[in-house]
Amino acid sequence: MQSLQEKAAEWSGVATEDAFAIDQTNLFQKLGLQTFINLSTNFYTRVYDDEQEWFRSIFANSNKDEAIQNQYEFFVQRMGGPPLFSQRRGHPALIGRHRPFPVTHQAAERWLHHMQQALDTTTDIDDDSKIKMMNFFRHTAYFLVAGDELKNQNQQVPCKHAAGR
């Protein structure tokens, strides 16, 4: 059976070593806190204004300001900065925390579309950082798609009809 990681690499087209090239540089020191805040604000402004209702609706029950803070605190922590996310919310537990959401291939691509736009329109992000971050995001998005599929496996237990899906 393929591991989460193998699925993430295959589906995203980003090898694990490229995804985690973010660990070769301290992107937090390079870019600074404000750039991460700007990036996440830019990203979620696009998401909450998305013309595609199916995607926008995934976030309908989440508070935009909280979504922004959760995201930039996680990015800062993961990319070499202080552990802001864990101090406030504990382990990132990416798969567990995405459990309420339908993280499909289609949703991953839409998320990545907005993030690419946000990266391209946030000032002070150099090209090398942009490539490293996008590889990390692409791989991670599909890691979560792989994690999302575990939910369906679980539903096979009580629901025989769901088993055929």
Add this chain to the structure above:
Amino acid sequence: MQSLQEKAAEWSGVATEDAFAIDQTNLFQKLGLQTFINLSTNFYTRVYDDEQEWFRSIFANSNKDEAIQNQYEFFVQRMGGPPLFSQRRGHPALIGRHRPFPVTHQAAERWLHHMQQALDTTTDIDDDSKIKMMNFFRHTAYFLVAGDELKNQNQQVPCKHAAGR
């Protein structure tokens, strides 16, 4: 509704700030790689030899050497060392990766019992590091108990609703 983090703090009796006091010191630099390898080897030797069959059986389908490597690589990465775990296996995704296992309160306590013994019998772990690590482990164990309960929530979804999702 209580967050994962609030449940972890309440059930473990360890406040988030105490759990993540591991981030105030670089425990990897202080203790070194070999100490982490020794700790995880010590821990899993106890687990695989546990006289309590219900607990030992949780690990029956896992390879002991892999379990040891997964654990010390995660500890090293989380406690200030190189990102060994992510380079090999991707995001820790603690809740997602513990999904196959029944992480009950009872199992958390048994895990912590063995870890306390392992900490106490592994050489070169000073008392301050021991306290910091144990707070982190205790909080994390109950964070995973909280994460485990999400599985039950999922299984309560009736089949007809699951099909429509």
